[in-house]
Amino acid sequence: MYSQKKKYDEKCVESRLPKETMEQYMYSYLNKRYGLKSLVLEWASAVIIGVKKYSHEDSEIELFGKILKNECDEDFRFVYNEVKTAILDILEEKLKMKFKRKTDTEIKKLVNNIVTGDIEESLWKELLARMYNEEHSVILEKKLQEKMTKDNFSNRRRLSRDINLNKQRVLPFNEFQKVNG
Numbered sequence: 001m002y003s004q005k006k007k008y009d010e011k012c013v014e015s016r017l018p019k020e021t022m023e024q025y026m027y028s029y030l031n032k033r034y035g036l037k038s039l040v041l042e043w044a045s046a047v048i049i050g051v052k053k054y055s056h057e058d059s060e061i062e063l064f065g066k067i068l069k070n071e072c073d074e075d076f077r078f079v080y081n082e083v084k085t086a087i088l089d090i091l092e093e094k095l096k097m098k099f100k101r102k103t104d105t106e107i108k109k110l111v112n113n114i115v116t117g118d119i120e121e122s123l124w125k126e127l128l129a130r131m132y133n134e135e136h137s138v139i140l141e142k143k144l145q146e147k148m149t150k151d152n153f154s155n156r157r158r159l160s161r162d163i164n165l166n167k168q169r170v171l172p173f174n175e176f177q178k179v180n181g
Helices: 002-014 022-034 037-054 059-068 076-098 104-115 121-131 134-150 173-180
Strands: 118-120 170-172
Touching: 002 022, 022 037, 022 059, 037 059, 059 076, 059 173, 076 104, 076 121, 076 173, 118 121, 118 173, 121 134, 121 170, 121 173, 134 170, 134 173, 170 173
Parallel strands: none
Antiparallel strands: 118 170
């Protein structure tokens, strides 16, 4: 939908017409695709229900929901993608430094294990310190600490011999990513 909306926005600019919000565009897009009002409403409802259901699990879905409700600028997704890429690049770099003898394939597996699972507190603190100035890093660290306490993630333990021998406190990676996005 993002790519289709971008094309539509370009046409609006060329025609000197106002752009639609993502919500307005969703209805226009579905109307163009399905035509029948009942199908449009059914699909729109399915999108909204899907966003509500899965936004707590996936930060990209949460972001789409905020864009859909016009709570955040559509172009913020580009900033979000840059932050996401930076996190993965720094994470990969940290793991390469920690595990010098591992191959790139093994490092990518470790990154994937973290991204699809938990991230240790010491590692996410390092990521914050590398990505943000001290003031922002402290603010984000505090938010993550509160989240760990509130949602009781701190009691989870990671038992991976490659990454964690010291049973550190962990946080689901998707929660770490939400606070950074």
